Amino acid sequence: xLNSSPPPVSVxxxxxxxxxxxxxxxxxxxxxxxxxxxxxxxxxxYRDLAEHLKAIGAQVELISPRxxxxxxxxxxxxxxxxxxxxxxxxxRPGLIGRRLARLNPNAIIIPTPGPYAMLGLLFARRFEARLxxxxxxxxxxxxxxxxxxxxxxxxxQTYLNRCHRALFRASHLVLANSDEMLExxxxxxxxxxxxxxxxxxxxxxxxxxxxxxxxxxxVLFAGRLAPEKNLGAVIEAAEAMxxxxxxxxxxxxxxxxxxxxAARLPNLDYVGWVRRQQILPLIDRTDxxxxxxxxxxFGTIALEALARxxxxxxxxxxxxxxxxxxxRALFQMREDETLATVLxxxxxxxxxxxxxxAVLGRAAAREINERNLLxxxxxxxxxxxxxxxxxEER
Numbered sequence: 001x002l003n004s005s006p007p008p009v010s011v012x013x014x015x016x017x018x019x020x021x022x023x024x025x026x027x028x029x030x031x032x033x034x035x036x037x038x039x040x041x042x043x044x045x046y047r048d049l050a051e052h053l054k055a056i057g058a059q060v061e062l063i064s065p066r067x068x069x070x071x072x073x074x075x076x077x078x079x080x081x082x083x084x085x086x087x088x089x090x091x092r093p094g095l096i097g098r099r100l101a102r103l104n105p106n107a108i109i110i111p112t113p114g115p116y117a118m119l120g121l122l123f124a125r126r127f128e129a130r131l132x133x134x135x136x137x138x139x140x141x142x143x144x145x146x147x148x149x150x151x152x153x154x155x156x157q158t159y160l161n162r163c164h165r166a167l168f169r170a171s172h173l174v175l176a177n178s179d180e181m182l183e184x185x186x187x188x189x190x191x192x193x194x195x196x197x198x199x200x201x202x203x204x205x206x207x208x209x210x211x212x213x214x215x216x217x218x219v220l221f222a223g224r225l226a227p228e229k230n231l232g233a234v235i236e237a238a239e240a241m242x243x244x245x246x247x248x249x250x251x252x253x254x255x256x257x258x259x260x261x262a263a264r265l266p267n268l269d270y271v272g273w274v275r276r277q278q279i280l281p282l283i284d285r286t287d288x289x290x291x292x293x294x295x296x297x298f299g300t301i302a303l304e305a306l307a308r309x310x311x312x313x314x315x316x317x318x319x320x321x322x323x324x325x326x327x328r329a330l331f332q333m334r335e336d337e338t339l340a341t342v343l344x345x346x347x348x349x350x351x352x353x354x355x356x357x358a359v360l361g362r363a364a365a366r367e368i369n370e371r372n373l374l375x376x377x378x379x380x381x382x383x384x385x386x387x388x389x390x391x392e393e394r
Contacts, residue, residue, distance in 0.1 A: 027381065042136045061105070091115055110131065111134035136181070136298065178195075199372055221292075231248070292313075326361075
């Protein structure tokens with residue numbers, strides 16, 4: 001439902017300046033991922049986490065495919081059926097082995113199922129490193145949505161499920177970013193599970209925030225252009241609300257359709273793929289971000305918009321709602337509502353209430369980021385968990 005009466009802005013039970021100094025010296029972490037940092041939320045998550053860990057003294061190697069200048073790097077690139085914007089990379093074991101030998105990791109994080117993940121599993125055993133598996137995306141469910149590649153969908157579901165089971169069996173801990181994903185992980189076979197937060201790039205927290213405009217004028221969707229993102233809801237809202245300017249940023253299998261709709265609707269702009277460095281100014285230029293997904297394990301872009309003091313509307317399927325601290329700063333789209341209906345309600349709210357919502361969201365995002373970093377350190381060092389336990393919604 002629409003959260004129309006936010007509580008007082010004070011959100012921190014313990015001031016962060018009273019928290020112990022964070023020191024990660026002596027920690028050597030390898031992050032081995034099939035997700036390229038520039039291409040999706042999982043890749044972005046671990047690039048941001050690596051940045052935070054390095055800033056407090058940890059040695060970190062992020063080993064994954066890379067996408068630069070419209071080319072894929074990091075192994076043999078094979079086409080991804082059903083999505084011409086993605087690639088399936090087979091890594092070179094020798095190169096990865098040499099990078100790991102130089103680091104001699106005492107902890108390895110694997111956030112994806114796939115060839116990089118399976119290689120990471122072998123190296124975790126070789127180095128006798130603590131293995132933490134990040135469970136961010138229910139890939140098996142996404143594969144089932146691929147109607148154009150039915151046989152591939154069946155094969156992909158089987159392969160990904162087996163990868164997850166192997167990773168879960170070998171892991172010391174499986175971390176998920178919502179209550180729903182915790183239950184899915186348990187159903188697949190994880191026995192030792194925990195909740196993780198989401199890091200935010202330092203720039204998003206450090207740079208000054210521009211105030212909200214006098215009224216809502218610009219609405220943004222940013223993410224993969226894929227069926228599970230429910231982009232039809234954004235198009236319908238643009239048709240129903242010609243007084244608002246809508247932008248869609250991203251790339252994916254629905255790109256051609258989005259371009260056609262942008263050419264048809266005068267208040268809808270398709271801005272294409274946006275590089276990571278350009279996300280912050282793109283968010284700052286908007287008033288409200290929307291994420292109407294039918295499947296969304298968390299919704300990193302929603303957290304980043306909160307960090308920039310923007311208003312955010314999410315569907316009831318977004319895992320970010322599992323975090324009570326963040327939930328209070330969000331506007332929720334019920335399953336029986338259209339996105340246009342929710343936007344009409346938000347636009348009708350008093351400006352002072354919208355400002356309180358924006359302040360609450362930025363404070364909550366900063367708090368979650370700090371606590372998440374403390375939590376990751378305790379997980380990687382196999383210490384008593386700290387940082388996030390007081391915010392876990394069970």
